[in-house]
Amino acid sequence: MSTDMMEPQRTRLPANMPSSRLRVDREQWLRTAEDLRESGARLLTLWGTDDRDRDSGFRIAAAYLLTDSVVVVEHLIKETSAPSYPSIAGLFPAALRMQRAVHDLLGISTDEVDTRNWLRHGGWPETVFPLRRDVDGNRQYPIVSEPYPYVEVEGDGVHEISVGPVHAGTIEPGNFRFSVVGEKVLRLEERLGYTHKGIAKLFENFSQEAGHSLAARVSGDSAVAFSWAYCSALEAITGITCPMRAVALRALALEHERLANHMGDLGGLGNDAGFAFGLTHFSRLKEDLLRANSVAFGARYLLDYVIPGGVAVDLTADASRLLLELYDTLESSVTNMRAIYDNHAGLQDRFREAGRLEQNTAEKLGAIGLIGRASGIACDLRVDHPWSPYNSLAVKMIVQTGGDVAARVQVRFDEVVESLRLCRALLAELPIEAIQTPVSIAAANLLGIGLIEGWRGPVMIALETGPDGGIRRCHAHDPSWQNWPLIDYAILGNIVPDFPLINKSFNLSYSGHDG
Amino acid sequence: MFNTLSRMLHTGLLTEPLPVPNEAIPALETLQKDVLGILGRALCIRHVDAGSCNGCELEIQALTNPYYNLEGAGIKFVASPRHADLLLVTGPVSVNMEEALKRTYDAMPDPKLVIALGDCGACGGVFAKSYASRGSVASVIPVNNTIAGCPPSPAAILGCILQTVRSSAVEA
Numbered sequence: 001m002s003t004d005m006m007e008p009q010r011t012r013l014p015a016n017m018p019s020s021r022l023r024v025d026r027e028q029w030l031r032t033a034e035d036l037r038e039s040g041a042r043l044l045t046l047w048g049t050d051d052r053d054r055d056s057g058f059r060i061a062a063a064y065l066l067t068d069s070v071v072v073v074e075h076l077i078k079e080t081s082a083p084s085y086p087s088i089a090g091l092f093p094a095a096l097r098m099q100r101a102v103h104d105l106l107g108i109s110t111d112e113v114d115t116r117n118w119l120r121h122g123g124w125p126e127t128v129f130p131l132r133r134d135v136d137g138n139r140q141y142p143i144v145s146e147p148y149p150y151v152e153v154e155g156d157g158v159h160e161i162s163v164g165p166v167h168a169g170t171i172e173p174g175n176f177r178f179s180v181v182g183e184k185v186l187r188l189e190e191r192l193g194y195t196h197k198g199i200a201k202l203f204e205n206f207s208q209e210a211g212h213s214l215a216a217r218v219s220g221d222s223a224v225a226f227s228w229a230y231c232s233a234l235e236a237i238t239g240i241t242c243p244m245r246a247v248a249l250r251a252l253a254l255e256h257e258r259l260a261n262h263m264g265d266l267g268g269l270g271n272d273a274g275f276a277f278g279l280t281h282f283s284r285l286k287e288d289l290l291r292a293n294s295v296a297f298g299a300r301y302l303l304d305y306v307i308p309g310g311v312a313v314d315l316t317a318d319a320s321r322l323l324l325e326l327y328d329t330l331e332s333s334v335t336n337m338r339a340i341y342d343n344h345a346g347l348q349d350r351f352r353e354a355g356r357l358e359q360n361t362a363e364k365l366g367a368i369g370l371i372g373r374a375s376g377i378a379c380d381l382r383v384d385h386p387w388s389p390y391n392s393l394a395v396k397m398i399v400q401t402g403g404d405v406a407a408r409v410q411v412r413f414d415e416v417v418e419s420l421r422l423c424r425a426l427l428a429e430l431p432i433e434a435i436q437t438p439v440s441i442a443a444a445n446l447l448g449i450g451l452i453e454g455w456r457g458p459v460m461i462a463l464e465t466g467p468d469g470g471i472r473r474c475h476a477h478d479p480s481w482q483n484w485p486l487i488d489y490a491i492l493g494n495i496v497p498d499f500p501l502i503n504k505s506f507n508l509s510y511s512g513h514d515g
Numbered sequence: 516m517f518n519t520l521s522r523m524l525h526t527g528l529l530t531e532p533l534p535v536p537n538e539a540i541p542a543l544e545t546l547q548k549d550v551l552g553i554l555g556r557a558l559c560i561r562h563v564d565a566g567s568c569n570g571c572e573l574e575i576q577a578l579t580n581p582y583y584n585l586e587g588a589g590i591k592f593v594a595s596p597r598h599a600d601l602l603l604v605t606g607p608v609s610v611n612m613e614e615a616l617k618r619t620y621d622a623m624p625d626p627k628l629v630i631a632l633g634d635c636g637a638c639g640g641v642f643a644k645s646y647a648s649r650g651s652v653a654s655v656i657p658v659n660n661t662i663a664g665c666p667p668s669p670a671a672i673l674g675c676i677l678q679t680v681r682s683s684a685v686e687a
Contacts, residue, residue, distance in 0.1 A: 287577060340518045
């Protein structure tokens with residue numbers, strides 16, 4: 001579907017790529033979703049807002065990625081005592097958990113059968129919906145532990161293994177409930193939400209000019225993507241154009257973020273398959289890149305680099321030369337490591353066929369980003385909807401059709417090479433001008449979105465301004481929302497000891513998902 | 516196999532010396548003596564993410580890369596709190612992780628040390644206290660030391676671990 005079909009009711013939406021806004025009634029909410037599904041649109045995110053103070057109702061919104069643009073479909077729910085809307089999870093399965101999260105935060109229900117809490121684990125009362133405007137977000141409640149009704153698998157020899165929330169390594173918390181026969185996994189059920197920090201509510205305490213610092217901390221490993229998405233939304237609302245030097249430096253930082261994470265994952269994947277050599281060498285290469293970040297951008301991890309109107313630190317000529325040298329070292333080392341990985345029979349034996357996510361399953365469930373591209377879904381915002389400066393870089397789409405751990409490894413290797421090419425191209429044409437432009441305060445009640453292809457996939461910020469330079473509502477979305485449920489499918493028929501490897505090949509964000 | 520060996524040979528040893536010894540940070544030999552004196556074995560660390568944004572985790576992971584070579588100093592990460600001497604906690608403590616953090620702490624044998632890592636662990640950071648967050652680690656379990664930073668660098672983390680062990684040796 002293209003946006004032409006919706007021409008009559010749509011209005012333009014400020015964003016860093018062509019976007020529109022469509023207001024619909026209850027019936028159209030579902031019908032629009034049906035039309036979009038049929039035309040191959042992808043669900044980007046779904047969120048709710050308490051607009052009772054302004055519009056006498058709750059608002060539910062869903063953002064869809066079309067072939068030529070993004071459309072945000074909104075429905076105002078006028079019934080406020082028991083607000084509800086039709087579920088779109090039958091059409092877009094990824095919406096299921098998002099709808100459960102909207103219920104926990106706002107008390108808006110759907111007609112879904114699965115009404116279990118998702119983000120609320122008993123840390124606040126069932127009758128309190130923290131994202132409502134009449135609820136004090138700073139109030140603390142005693143924890144009332146509530147058992148979570150996992151789906152039980154019955155049968156001869158079936159037993160359960162519960163893993164987490166505290167895991168055995170230096171990773172984030174979450175619970176995995178395996179139902180197994182012997183070593184074979186019959187079913188995996190995830191329970192997430194452990195790192196829920198109330199980010200959506202916190203945004204309401206931030207000013208427009210400071211919100212990027214919270215956005216960067218939605219998922220620390222995607223800080224550049226989130227802070228850039230936030231700044232894009234704010235700059236689109238205020239009509240600011242960043243200097244091209246700042247835009248190029250943002251892209252350079254984003255590609256560094258992709259490189260660091262991909263190299264870290266490639267090492268981790270080797271290690272999880274028993275090849276510690278891989279971890280040693282890739283963690284060294286990643287460290288080299290982080291140390292270069294310190295010199296070039298002023299910090300190893302760029303949590304405060306992208307700021308409204310530009311970037312915080314300029315790149316010196318010396319740093320630029322250092323980076324170019326580093327890219328050469330990284331490229332030859334990664335090429336060397338790739339040959340070692342590809343020719344290692346033991347490693348390939350573990351990678352191939354493990355955790356296969358078939359293309360049709362990935363399509364049906366709405367896989368997105370890197371995980372989608374490893375299962376044959378050619379979707380990369382840098383290619384399909386290139387925003388500045390990617391519109392002049394002709395980014396290469398990296399796709400593999402295998403859908404197994406091996407395919408996810410190959411996508412990472414290819415993307416490292418492509419990122420290095422982009423970094424060199426950005427440095428070669430780096431404009432000489434300012435790195436910041438002043439950003440004015442936006443008027444109240446304006447909505448804008450920012451969409452950035454982070455290393456995991458599309459990161460999105462939907463920002464609605466409040467009065468006096470404040471934020472009325474800010475919704476941050478990590479692509480892990482779409483991809484977490486896919487692990488439940490990828491693991492089927494595999495053995496329990498392969499789970500860490502398969503999970504690592506996805507490497508999804510817990511914090512980005514939990515908010 | 517030839518490629519693997521050749522890469523090892525050409526890379527060589529990358530490990531850097533530990534942070535410069537001073538009053539707070541002992542030299543490697545002193546540290547190892549302290550660790551043995553207090554614990555009778557290598558220092559075992561258990562990490563718990565109590566609600567972090569995952570930035571601090573990345574820097575903790577970096578401690579095991581060849582440059583910092585944590586295990587070379589007799590310090591290693593362990594999978595169970597029952598094997599741990601030191602608990603490294605990241606993040607503001609989310610209400611959803613409060614119970615898991617307390618249970619991890621309780622499962623550790625005495626004597627035990629706790630370091631709250633990063634601005635969030637030290638003081639709540641940008642997340643502070645809310646309906647979903649208890650703020651600093653110290654508001655949930657006893658803490659011996661904190662490391663500021665968002666995220667703190669591996670060198671800062673290493674320095675704080677050494678300092679914490681040192682001051683607990685002095686106390687003992």
